[in-house]
Amino acid sequence: MRAFIFPGQGSQKVGMGADLAAASPHARELFEEVDDALGQKLFALMKDGPADELMLTENAQPAIMALSLAVLRVLEKEGGVKLADVAGCVAGHSLGEYSALCAAGAIPLGETARLLKLRGQAMQRAVPVGEGAMAALLGADVAKAEDLAEAAEAEGEICTVANDNDPTQVVISGHKGAIERAVAMVKDDKERWGIKRGVLLPVSAPFHCPLMQPAAEAMEKALADTAITAPDVPLFANVTAEATSNPDVIRTLLVDQVTGRVRWRESVAAMHDAGAEYFVEIGGKVVGPMVGRIAPDAQVLSVQGMDDIEALIKGI
Incomplete structure (x- = not known):
């Protein structure tokens, strides 16, 4: 079984999608559809920058999705390959869950x-700039990260596990003071915590923690008015690491995901246990390497450009 997986924030960069658009009219068509839906020239920003504007969360999230769906559009229109025919399930890392649902026909582009x-x-609005932060803990598992996060919290501050990415990397999120304290604690005593290194991440808000509750409420309102249909193949959801095709459940999980933990390691393991032996990352080269560390015996292909698309077609 193949699992099609989709990257999250952090995979954006100036120039993204430019080569694909130059090579394929179908990719250009999709980027134009996204521009029209948003009423902005998002693809021009993706292609030419400036980088600081592309890095804004409100631009980076739809940009990453647009690249993933452009890859799929080319795969379908020029390769004759439809996701529903070749994939047994889908999953996406954080915002990638929206890409996965769109790819599987649950939400229109x-x-x-x-x-x-x-x-x-x-x-971005949920927490004032400078009040929140995130950090990657390298060489950490969830248990070690949870112990560190609990020790780093001070009265009135939040420090919690946001992303369980793979057996070697966990991300924490919360108030800036608590996150910086956690990073310093690792640096001062690696042996005690059993963590190689803590690295502050260049993000503008503390995602996937309780500080995002105002954003969760905004998404609950928006999703209540969104028509969601059953995906063509099951979605392995971030917050449960379980498969679902129920539109009402999916709507609830997308709200819970804003403040909840991204259980990526468990999701990949669950897909692998369900029979996924071949993982295809669409639109990035971020979550594919994570799969290699979670399920070393699985085959992984990351697909971004025409050469990658042709390699995928040959392998199907």
């Missing part, structure tokens, strides 16, 4: 773009 624009804006 324009609506997905608008939801991600709103999601990015709501996440």
